[in-house]
Amino acid sequence: MNSYKEKFFKSITYIASLFTIVFLFGIIFSIIREGLPLFRIVSIKEFLFSTQWYPTHDEAEFGILTLIVGSVYVTLGALSIAIPLGLGSAIFISEIAGHRLREIAKPVIELLAGIPSVVYGLFGMAFLAPLVRQWFGLDTGLNIFTTSIILGVMIVPIIASMSEDAISTVPKNLREASLALGATKWETITRIVVPAAKSGIVGSILLGFGRAIGETMLVLMVAGGSAHIPRSIFQSARPMTSTIAAEMGETVVGDLHYRSLFAIAVVLFIITCVSNLVSELVFLKRVKR
């Protein structure tokens, strides 16, 4: 009787854990199944390397290079804001500030990470974009520059908290040895602590990259959305995520436009998957005990 109960309970936990695999394959399978038929009509080469995205024209064209470039620009812009801010804050919190600030900073960072991206989007659209337009005398403030700032600030908590974890695992005696040899605090940070925590820091940046390139609501609201290759950071862009979100409502289930949006999702999935796996398996392995 008892062993029957034991087995029953064990099998329930076993079955439950299999659901994670089922869901993952369900997601992969469903986006591939819906997206793949596009390539009977559009070649993969044309899809990835053509800059012509006119899915609703009579002579419809499905080249997503513009959208990939849009995603990359916005993401790189966000990282160029988030890396100095996040890493700088992490270093300050763990190496320079006292114990008290650290006690406060950790939960605050965690709180900030939970702010919904749509609220950042609202702030960007209603507050920052008009300011940017005014400052730089532009036609619209909904552009790569504005998006990068807000998206960058949004991923600061991720980069800051992960790299702070990495920095705090650097053994204390390394610092003490460096200081004892007469190095200044700054020299200890730049030549001992940061190099020792390098892999965790790179991992945190990759995680931030994955998060930024997959972010939807914020870029949908703030990036402007015109599908052309941007020539400056003050032009608007149409990243992959916002294309899916903005256009899915106009499609009919099963038509080419619908299929092309799922095909974009496959590309997006591959990019985020690779960056996350590399981050987890290569860089963050050692940080997590």
Next chain:
Amino acid sequence: MTRRKLSNTIGIGCMGMMLIVTTAFLVIFLMRIFYKGFSVLNWDFISQPPKDAMTTGGIYPAMVGTFWLTTLAILFALPLGLLTAIYLNSYGRPVWLMRIIRISINTLAGIPSIIYGLFGMAVFVNLLRMDISMLAGALTLAVLVLPIIINASEEALRSVPEDFRDASLALGATERQTILRILIPTALPNILTGVVLSIGRVAGETAPIMFTAATFYTRLLPKSAFDEVMALPYHIYALMTEGTNADKQVPIAYGTALILLILVLTISALAIFIRYRIRKKRKW
């Protein structure tokens, strides 16, 4: 020597600046939302449906919608997540399967939320014919939050000392009894904290519900799980991008954002505070 001292001061100053700039931006951001949001907040705003094509009235249906979407999603995901965490923590055989499950969880956690939305639309809405409904949205959100709940629960279970398990087993308790009567009760506060933190995440998600559950406008409250619903995050987006009367819609969007922010931040702060208390009180 002085040059080294100078670069030391400058370097440390720069790091401090980074923290100050980040903090300043976030303070401006939060103050803006709170300041603009408070100016439209009143009793009617949280108790009335929208009126006159979204230009006046309140956001009550969106609050109800978000409440139900979140509650259902957590109810679906919690049992699955907890059982998976137990498996990973206590059984964990065969090892190759464990490895695959862990990779799956990590991969799921990194998938952009818009892809969850497409998955929900393809599977729940179209394939299983749920149409655009609260149920389809809640299921989509449940899949999205599952890896978060698993990770939080597993971490909580891991924090229970090995001695507890060993003592229980040594007294003749079975594996199952040890899990249900020792591990779970001991880890429960930490598990709950993780779950509460994930509530904040679910309540604020927009992309997964755009094509599975949310509707721009309905005067009616959802009568069953098969109705479309309004939801706070989607309402903010809709107010900002649809409709014609921006002057009147933007303040309502700020008000909605304030309610959402208060909701998410209060819930998360509560969880973080409780966890802090647990850690302080804990004797092992």
